[in-house]
Amino acid sequence: MIARLLRRAGISLIVLAGVLLIGFLMLQVIPADPAVAIAGPQGTDDEIEAIRRHLGLDQPILLQFVWYISRVVTGDMGQSVINNASVSAELLRAAGPTIELMCAAMIWAVPTALALGILAALRRGGIVDRLVMAVSVMGVSVPVFWVGLLMIQFAARTRAFPIQGRGGPLWTAEGLSHILLPATALGLILVGPVARMTRTTLSDALHADHVRTARAKGASELRVVLNHALRTALLPIITLVGLQVGTLMGGAVVTETIFSWPGVGRLAVGSIITGDYPMAQGAIIFLASAFILVNITVDVLNELADPRIGSRS
Secondary structure (H helix, E strand, O other), X not given: OHHHHHHHHHHHHHHHHHHHHHHHHHHHOOOOOHHHHHHOOOOOHHXXXXXXXXXXXXXXXXXXXXXXXXXXXXXXXXXXXXOOOEHHHHHHHHHHHXXXXXXXXXXXXXXXXXXXXXXXXHOOOOHHHHHHHHHHHHHHHOOHHHHHHHHHHHHHHHOOOOXXXXXXXXXXXXXXXXXXXXXXXXXXXXXHHHHHHHHHXXXXXXXXXXXXXXXXXXXXHHHHHHHHHHXXXXXXXXXXXXXXHHHHHHHHHHHHHHOOOOOHHHHXXXXXXXXXXXXXXXXXXXXXXXXXXXXXXXXXXXXXXXXXXXXXX
């Protein structure tokens, strides 16, 4: 397993470097100019050009990227060109709310999707199965921003929940009331794919030889489903959940922007709009690194759940 993890870590570093290069090049085509933002509306052309020289923005793009990578390797992500704050400090401050939002979304979405998938697999072909599949397709098809806007409209009319901001940590009553709407909107991204995968894999597992043997030995239906069939079906579900984290991060960017949630996604959107390149690049590093780390964790969980995976590598 250690050799496999080291090989995966090496590949992940190459992928991360590629993501950074693509993100760096894409930021260059954004109309916003950080030198103009720093100089302000009263800045002259000479002042803007001096700021560009000071930031190194007058150098070739490839040279700027090499300089940036050399700083990142040493742990220096630079300073924000808008408020001169440390990019690393700002990302650490925003990482907590983002992780909190994603965990809150997964806490309700994954168990709900598993329950729906199990119910559909046990009633395959019936009305319950069709309803679950309809809900799953709807969850995949409906954009998260549209769901978020509907929730904001509902909360504004009923005044049942706070609409904007973060009220505090998740374990406090104020924090829980603030996170309820964004976590619900974000979690819908997971329900559809996980429910469909659970239905498919569990349906196949229920007809496997070891499940029929368990039934023949007199095991209860609950034990057959949970201890035998579902355990076999969990491997592709775990993999899918890991892959969906990338989609969840993309949805978090939209959700944080709609609900003014002070996370990395909202920080990235704001930095791109204002032309704060160091902050935007730092957000790209954080999101890409988090996605890679989750995928490595999924590999480890798969090997622990099924040692045959490690033996085949």
